[in-house]
Amino acid sequence: MGYPHEPHQRETTVLSRYFGDAEARSLDGWKKRGGYKALEKALGMAPADIVNIVKESGLRGRGGAGFPTGMKWSFMKPGDGKPHYLCCNADESEPGTFKDRELMRWTPHALVEGCAIGAYAIGAETAYVYIRGEFTEPLYWMEQAVKEAYAAGIIGKNAMGSGKRIDVHVHKGAGAYICGEETALMNSLEGRRGNPRIKPPFPAVSGVFGMPTTINNVETLIAAAPILMKGADWYKKMSLSNPKSTGTKLYSVCGNVYRPGTYEVVMGFPFKEFLYDLCGGPLHGRKFKAVIPGGASVPIQTMEEAEATLMDYEGFVAHGSMLGSGGVIVIDDGQSMVSVIARIARFFAHESCAQCTQCREGTAWTTKIMERIRDGQGTMEDLDTLLDIADQMTGKTICVLSDSCAVPVVSGIQKFRSEFEGLIQGRRFHPVVAAVA
């Protein structure tokens, strides 16, 4: 809801309604706001019916890949005699993304409830919430909420008197972007180095502790409760463009923009209105130059592309990018694209787990070349080398961190080539001087 700003009338606040409302954090406050009704309802239903409603709603994963959630849940075979696990991915480390942080620090009980619903639906007795170690505030509130929920018998060996056991445990990460990748997360949870695993086997077959596992993002799990309460049709109707994208989506907006914050709009919302109206447009006297709409791993959009986009999974793809994590990074005419991309490359080089050669070497090499160009030491051949390395880094590794490093470089060279060439030809980057109002 535009947090930390006033909600905008064009927002649809389903998940973010209580951001900034400190009372919603306690169990009492959460119950007063209708909390745990969905869980109560869920526990009275057959798990397969919950999975079907979620399938029917069209909810897709909010962690980045957009995989249909109901379908993911249906891969968990009931009655296989094995313990099942739910892992909630709260590692949120994709540059530009901070929506899960707001969800957890303002509405921690919503996540406890979402985890309990998800666990019940997939036949799991245990849910682990893997929260990045730097999130001291979300960790604090989540631990409080879990404690309260146990004390009230909402979770535990007889969840809400249903006779079902549902445990929810908070697990603190220790600083590693890669642990947001689902198989790395499972390794980390098991007490290992956070190296991604080769798939198959997929988590639903052999996941954490070698058992069938479902991994979902914070926002995905929290969305399950309102879907159960209000029905799949209600959720499906929140779609302005493509019927394959339904519901509301949180976007965390940052960079050179007037009102950075977390906004919630329905799928298909016009990106132009979003950027200029809801987010308040550029800073005084500046102009937007580019947008990275889904966290640092998605292609950079020119303003032309961004302004034509309808905000859903298909809409961002149709205009040269991806919805990704919903982390919108706005870049204005005061910034050098080469510097921005060089710093993103450095991020990926720092975060590579170094298992795969293409990634370990490729991210480091890309960073070196990008920084050389930024510092005016580049050559024209460097551009070809960058594209060649990017090619070698794409689709060849265990996980897509490597691809993610190549993406901003390739889209940057394609869409902002003149900035690269200018620096190579010895012209320093001169930011456009802000207009005087």
Add this chain to the structure above:
Amino acid sequence: MTPDLIGGLESPDYASHDRAAHEPYTLVFTGEVKRELDELLTRYPTKMAALLPALWILQRERGWVSEEGMVEVAELLELTPAYVKGVVTFYTMYHQHPVGKYFIQVCTTSPCGICGAEDVVKAFLRHTNTGELGLTSPDGRFTVIEVECLGACGFATPVMVNEEFIESVTPEKVPDLLARLA
């Protein structure tokens, strides 16, 4: 974030660091702390899964993760010290050396970078007298490092001081912020 918001989140006692590095090792997991670990072990089907939480406890109690500490944890969880070290070195948040009483992490990843994070880093280096990233100030109070995206990009520039998370830091706010730490 204002500090009162996270009342109850005590920062570890870093005061005894330098001493700690030279004194004979005393066990961490005894009494109350051992019971805390035992409770954690009930949450997982394997002992190994309690490794990250155990290392967090170790760091909370001693301010850093020493070789001796790794041996103690290894024995408790039936792992080898080499294995534990392999895990410790993978993650950025475990300190393998004593650090300043105030461990300051400034995000400089692109979204913060384009909002002026470099200047915030410079202000910290100047006002803490540390001079260089990663070094501890001569009085042992401060260590400043750059960190990758802290997941609070809309509040550029976020800074972590030990366990405390501070949003929207600008170079001008740095002297006051440091004075408050006194």
